[in-house]
Amino acid sequence: MAFGAPNPAEDQTTIHEVLLEFPDNRLLIDLCGEYDRHLAEIEQKLTVQIVRRGNMLSVMGDPDMREQAAAVLTALYDRLETGRSVEVADVDRELRMDTRATEEPAPGDQLEMFRGGKVEIKTRKKLVEPRTDAQKAYVQSLFEHELAFGIGPAGTGKTYLAVAVGVSMFITGHVDKIILCRPAVEAGERLGFLPGTQEEKVDPYMQPLYDALNDFLPGKQLAKLKEEKTIEIAPLAFMRGRTLSNAFVVLDEAQNATTMQMKMFLTRLGEGSRMVITGDRSQVDLPRGVTSGLADAERLLNTIPKISFNYFTSRDVVRHPLVAAIIEAYEADDAPA
Known part of the structure; x- marks a missing residue:
């Protein structure tokens, strides 16, 4: 043309x-x-x-x-x-996005979806494309690194893209299972005891992860994979004592993990696995005086070459434009005079 x-x-x-x-x-x-x-x-x-x-x-x-x-x-x-x-x-x-093309990957390269500067993540239900340069770099790091962090404000696609990459790697056979978890911490409210089975009690905390999976996998297939434990969605506490091999593992809302929980989670990494930790440093819901495990991990691990740290700002928010404006207003208020 x-x-x-x-x-x-x-x-x-x-x-x-x-x-x-x-x-x-x-x-x-x-x-x-x-x-x-x-x-x-x-x-x-x-x-x-x-x-x-x-x-x-x-x-x-x-x-x-x-x-x-x-x-x-x-x-x-x-x-x-x-x-x-x-x-x-x-x-x-x-x-x-920066429209300039990047170098073509070699044939058979794991990143063969990175063509002409474009990034596309194939899932069962839709094709997912990063919408900012920071998102593009983040997705690429998820494929290139066994351990990656995504840190930034709400609405920047940290969890959504991580789950999309996990589904893509699962359906292409790079991993055998997907494990999604997050700390069961209430956001500033005391909800008291919830009725129901153990799964029903924790489901409200896991709903954002279910929402992402429903975007990428047909309902019947997702239900079957959950029944077979090929896809697991569980609170962070359930990871203790496990070795997670040949799995794509996502820890969401990692700012609400304690230092000990973060260490426990990071040491679950097994052979053939990928691990992604996402969080927002401005939304810590831990009790006053308890150090966020995300902040500790960032401080201790940022010099290890094989670990990727990816950062987002309000410019990467892909929700309603007002969300970016709200985040910027709070950031300006928190900034030192």
Whole structure:
């Protein structure tokens, strides 16, 4: 597919627009989105103006911004040409990501999903793509390192992407089971004794992990894998005494693990396993005076080369835009004067 470019016959100093030609009008409609919502999003984020002229789009504005907008539109159209859809999340991802291609992996490389700078995680139900450069680096580290940390505020995809990678590695045979756990710590409230069986008592704490798995695996298959103990979701305390071999293991909300719990968990790592620890240092729910195991692990282990530490900021929040604004407001309030 050939894209239009500024008219070479014009004096380059007088050019105020980039013209892009899209041969397939049906794909162009999808590119623009319902009521041109995709174009409006690009215009707002990059402060450019986009005008449709037949099967062409004219991008006007600051030279750097219009070139970036052209690159985003080109990438989204390429996506449509491969038969995939373009949703608001895809527009957001292209606006956030560095579009420069990276080196192609060698044939048979475990990271063969990293093509032309793109990262795609295949699961049974959907294809998951990181939406920021920090998310992309995080996903790559999960495939490259046996032990990785994801640290940052809520809404940055730390747990979601970790579970997606775990499901991908499971369905491709790199691991034999998935183990997801988190400390059963209440977030500032005393809920008292919960009714039901042991599983029913801890299920409310594990719900975010169930939500992620339901996004990636069909319900019947997930239920069967849980019944067979091929997928386990359990409180952190249940890991004591185990050696976790050939498994993808995720510890979520690790800021609520004590130092002893964190040491216990990290020493469960067995042959052929991958371990991911995610947490948010600003949301510690431990009793006053109890040191967070996540902070201790970060302090003690950050010089070990084979352990990856990945950090997120409010710029990586992929929930509602207000979430990023809320996080930034609290961070500013906590910052020293």
